[in-house]
Amino acid sequence: MFAARSASGSASRDGFDLIPPVVGQPTSPPPYMPYPVPSHVKLTDVEMEVFRPSEAEFGICRISIDRQRRKNAFRPETVEDLIVAFRMAEDDPQIGCIILQGKGKDFCAGGDQSVRGEGGYSHSNSEVPPRLKVLDLHVQMKRCPKPIMAVVKGYAVGGGHILHMVCDITLCDNTAVFGQTGPRMGSFDAGYGCSRMARLVGQKKARELWFLAKFYHAKEAADMGLVNKVVERGASGWGVDYEAIKWARRMMGNSPSALACLKAALNADEDGAAGMMQLAGNATRLYYLTDEGKEGREAFLAKRPPYWRKIPSSKL
Numbered sequence: 001m002f003a004a005r006s007a008s009g010s011a012s013r014d015g016f017d018l019i020p021p022v023v024g025q026p027t028s029p030p031p032y033m034p035y036p037v038p039s040h041v042k043l044t045d046v047e048m049e050v051f052r053p054s055e056a057e058f059g060i061c062r063i064s065i066d067r068q069r070r071k072n073a074f075r076p077e078t079v080e081d082l083i084v085a086f087r088m089a090e091d092d093p094q095i096g097c098i099i100l101q102g103k104g105k106d107f108c109a110g111g112d113q114s115v116r117g118e119g120g121y122s123h124s125n126s127e128v129p130p131r132l133k134v135l136d137l138h139v140q141m142k143r144c145p146k147p148i149m150a151v152v153k154g155y156a157v158g159g160g161h162i163l164h165m166v167c168d169i170t171l172c173d174n175t176a177v178f179g180q181t182g183p184r185m186g187s188f189d190a191g192y193g194c195s196r197m198a199r200l201v202g203q204k205k206a207r208e209l210w211f212l213a214k215f216y217h218a219k220e221a222a223d224m225g226l227v228n229k230v231v232e233r234g235a236s237g238w239g240v241d242y243e244a245i246k247w248a249r250r251m252m253g254n255s256p257s258a259l260a261c262l263k264a265a266l267n268a269d270e271d272g273a274a275g276m277m278q279l280a281g282n283a284t285r286l287y288y289l290t291d292e293g294k295e296g297r298e299a300f301l302a303k304r305p306p307y308w309r310k311i312p313s314s315k316l
């Protein structure tokens, strides 16, 4: 039961107190288990894990880029693994929230420059000129109906910085460093790398980030609106991982369909007709559940005219 509302109101009475306490202590690694990846799926550059806080809750799927020798820079195979991993997490009805992180000390140092050839990134199966397909991954992440949260430690630069910006929420610890390097490296992202950034930090600041290609520490990034919360790393280094579990449980305690529709709505203006289509798809999905939607299907299958007037909701 809720306590009686005080005259002045209270920010702590927002329902969070109804969620059971956080599991585990930040002195040991968070209790993720290997995700049950089917045997026909081979992930070489990405690790998938799962943590379900309790039987009553959805699970959190944690997707980690694992190329630590190159500061988790992504090559074409990494992007393909991420596309597969996000698809699995999105389609899994047991999963309520997805976390994207880098394994080890860094989030991601962008596109792997050592496999970048004359026309793009070399890959045996790629078209000519080769490309990273990372823009396809960005679109997939934005279309995913589940919240995606970036957990950033160390460098999130170049294409790695864009990956965190495309996520719905970003948490980081005080080791995090953010920035674009493209203009120094002979690269740029004129897609979400520009439009999303300008929406997050404003046009002037976005131009500063791209034109100067500077790096920014966690607090500066948070002050600019790139980051939701900076968490003290703590002695163990797991501080932000436990905070991420807390945020995920908080989101997963809310209505999944409400979150999916809100995500689509918040993306809609940036994504033009494709964004409206995503939002509209949710409306059609909900409509299928109405008596009116069912009557249309039943009438067709019974080879009779639909009888709309028997349904009160047809007055709309």
Ligand SMILES: CC(C)(COP(=O)(O)OP(=O)(O)OC[C@H]1O[C@@H](n2cnc3c(N)ncnc32)[C@H](O)[C@@H]1OP(=O)(O)O)[C@@H](O)C(=O)NCCC(=O)NCCSC(=O)CCC(=O)c1ccccc1C(=O)O
Pocket: 069, 070, 071, 073, 109, 110, 111, 112, 113, 114, 120, 121, 131, 132, 133, 134, 135, 155, 157, 158, 159, 160, 181, 182, 185, 187, 188, 189, 190
């Ligand atoms: C991140 C650094 C500042 C870290 O510096 P430091 O701590 O000193 O570590 P290093 O010794 O430099 O790094 C250790 C080790 O990792 C290798 N490495 C780091 N980053 C990369 C990388 N991006 N590619 C390949 N290898 C990398 C480094 O060489 C070291 O290896 P050794 O063998 O020990 O020498 C610093 O590392 C740094 O500045 N890194 C580069 C950051 C960067 O510029 N990233 C790429 C930007 S371009 C991009 O991301 C592509 C964007 C993209 O994909 C795209 C987007 C939109 C449309 C199209 C595309 C597209 O298809 O291109």
